[in-house]
Amino acid sequence: MKRLLSAVRIALRALKVNKVRSSLTMLGIVIGVAAVIATVAVGSGATQRVQQQIASIGSNLVMIIPGSLTSSGLHMGTGNAITLSETDARELMAQCPEISVAAPVVRGGAQVVYGDSNWGTIIMGTTPAYLTIRDLFVSKGAGFSDRDVDSANKVAVLGQTVVDNLFGSVDPIGKSIRIKHVPFTVVGVLERKGQSPTGQDQDDNILMPISTAKRKVIGSRSANGDAVNSILVQATNMSQIETAQDEARALLRQRHHLQPAEDDDFSIRNMQEVFAAQETSSRVMSLMLAAVASVSLIVGGIGIMNIMLVSVRERTREIGLRQAVGAKTRDILTQFLVEAITLSIAGGAVGIVVGITASAIVSRLANWQTVIGVGSVLLAVLFSALVGVAFGYYPARKAAYLDPIEALRYE
Amino acid sequence: MPSLIDVQHLGKSYNLGETTVHALRDVSLQIERGSFVAVMGPSGSGKSTFVNLLGCLDRPTSGRYLLDGFPVEDLDRDQLAEIRNRKVGFIFQNFSLLARTSALENVELPLLYADHDVPDAEERARNALASVGLAGRELSQPSQLSGGQQQRVAIARALVNNPEILLADEPTGQLDSRTSDEIMKIFQELNRVRGITIILITHSDEIAAYANHIIRFRDGQVVSNEPVVHPAYAGAQMRFVPSAVKVLQ
Structure with missing residues (x-):
């Protein structure tokens, strides 16, 4: 030493x-x-x-979108077909053990007016489960409920960007806004989420019950009023994402009556793959x-x-x-x-x-x-x-x- | 009791490519405890090689070397280092002190390399310095000391481990004659009072006169090995010291 x-x-x-x-x-x-x-x-x-x-997109998130529309041998882009329905979403939740929640989503653009301000944004019609899946939190007021969905109440939950542009410093809760001339009551404001990995503003949207969105704002996309743009699914946990995907695929193929030789008429995307x-x-x-x-x-x-x-x-x-x-x-x-x-x-x-x-x-x-x-x-x-x-x-x-x-x- | 130093047919040769240089050939002699030996001879006569071998700085290529009855010619580097540390003190012409290092730390150096911790290292170093008349200069660095003082620090360093042999290679080569006398007086006292065996290389007959035995080398061999009948004694009466060195032949 x-x-x-x-x-x-x-x-x-x-x-x-x-x-x-x-x-x-x-x-x-x-x-x-x-x-x-x-x-x-x-x-x-x-x-x-x-x-x-990745975490901001929502954990354990699996996105199901319609497959490509094939007409006379012409393959259109993915998501053009109308193959998914609200019932699909309900069944996914009910029948797949590794899927904890599923939320159907319809979306469309709309002009929103409050007083003399207006703002073009994206309307997302969905169910309260959407908040859970996307890890969204309501920072002011409250989200809409399953009852709002059932009775197609005209309530809206606004993203921060929409609040900033329409209301400025005014408290939006309880105020009435007009979307496509239909009056809606603002019941909640979402917590700020920031940019998505692809650079989109995740706060520039309005959430409302899927039933209200279909009837008043976006309109049914087909004769089938049940159709949706996409279904968001949450796996029970991170490690079960693959299983949840397999279960969803099997169930949807069965529900859509697809023969074993036929391609899926939907596609399943796992956000993790994208960002991995x-x-x-x-x-x-x-x-x-x-x-x-x-x-x-x-x-x-x-x-x-x-x-x-x-x-x-x-x-x-x-x-x-x-x-x-x-x-x-x-x-x-x-x-x-x-x-x-x-x-x-x-x-x-x-x-x-x-x-x-x-x-x-x-x-x-x-x-x-x-x-x-x-x-x-x-x-x-x-x-x-x-x-x-x-x-x-x-x-x-x-x-x-x-x-x-x-x-x-x-x- | 065996002789302190007993060399038999000692030889050292260096291989320089094609030629082999015999620095030392077949040297046999004994040096008894308590001797004061001056080793003389022209440059290249083998005297330095001889003293290096005695000091265990080097190994012979042939012959035997019994130090205190113990053969050392086959020891490895580290074993030789240990013997140097315990039994031998070296004093060099150029003092070889560590620059920018206090006298005390210079003297402590051999104790740092002892095979066991020396708890009273500092005290021993102070005593060694005092014994060469340098009490009070413990914290001086070599550059602040005169040549004679530096050589005395070197002597203190050589003494700090209580060695049996002091080997000095032209210790007064860089000193004026008055300082040389001072240094030689220290050597003589160490030899006579403390009984330390001293082997000293020198070119100077005056210096050699302080010794009680002179060994002369030429061409790697001992040419004469004689006692000094009346060694010079600094400031006191001359007296006869019986030879402690015997030639084997």
Whole structure:
């Protein structure tokens, strides 16, 4: 222990004697560690952002939309056919064990008027289950109820963007708005949700009972008044999404009387699939950045090795003397290793501070989310110590195995 | 009791590519405890090689070396280091002190490398410094000390482990004659009062005169090995010291 302490003292003294040289050597490690920390922070910030966006869509969400309309061999785009119904939604909820709730949705654009302001927005006719599935919360007032759906009450729940544009600072609860000349009472306002991962404003819409929407605003899209644009389904939990999808597919095929050879007349989309790709790409990106940054750490390590070699050469006589008074191979090895590790760890410590500062600056100036993980800091410390050992070992070994007589004679 | 140093047919050769240089050939002699030996000879005569071998800084290529009855010619690096640490103190012409390091820390150095912790290291270093007349200069750095003082720090460093042998390689080579006398007085006292065996390389007959035995080298061999009948004694009467060194042949 005392030996180690004295080795540290000897190393610190040697570093202090050559202040400029030591700090220049450290600079390599500082830059390397700072680069790793900053890039990992930016990278995990991006990943976290994607994850938050996925969460904002609604957890465990599965979306079912009608399939493509095929007429005379011409395939129209997905969603054009009218194959899904409110009954489908009810049956999905009733019959599939892994589906906790299902909400039918009809949507359409409409102009909304309040006093002398008006605003074009999207009308979503649905059931209260929609709020659960999309993780939406009512921030003011209340949502509409199943009774509102049953009796097709003219009530509306507004998104924040709609409130901002129609009401400004006026409290919208209880006010009457006109949608396609039909008066509606505002019963609630949704909590702000922000942008979707695809850049859409998720707050620019109005929710109302699906029955009211069909009769007063959007109109039935077919002779079949039961038809809907899509059905949102929530799986009982994240890991059961696949099962829930399979159950939904089986039930819908059966309900739609599809033969085994026939294609589905609907398609099922899982939001996670969409964003998993995005998440992966941001992960790969940050990994690559970190890899580039670690190259600079290695360059820093080579700098340490270089300086240590110079130091060993400069202090050959000192090494010879230490050997003469009884320093063993291990003593000399320890001394120079400690010196290299001190350089790299000190550099690492400064690098952590610089890296954290740099990512704070980046997140302020570029408005990027950055996340400093304890893991990346620990990794940086560990890595810089490792660099010290790896690149300090060769010079230290060289010193330890010097021939004492030649070392003493060295000029 | 065996001789402190007993070398038999000691040889050291260096392989320089095609030619082999014989730095030392077939040297056999004994040095008894308590001797004060001056080793003389022209450059390249093998005297430094000989002293390096005695100090366990190097291993012979042939022959035997019994230090205190214990063969050391086959020990490895670290074992030799331990022997140097315990039994030998070195003093060099250029003092070889660590720069920007206090006298005290310089003297403590061998204790740092002892195979067990030395709890009273600082006190021992202070005592060693005091014994060479440097009490009060513990915190001075080498650059603040005169040549003679630096050499005395080096002597204190060599003494701090209570070695049996002091090996000095031209210890007065860089000192003026007055300071040289001072240093030699210290050596003589260490030899006579504390009974430490001293082996000293020198070119100077005046310095060699302080010793009680002179070994002369030439071309890697001992050419003469004689007691000094009346060793010079700094400031006191001359007296006869019986030879402690015997030639084997």
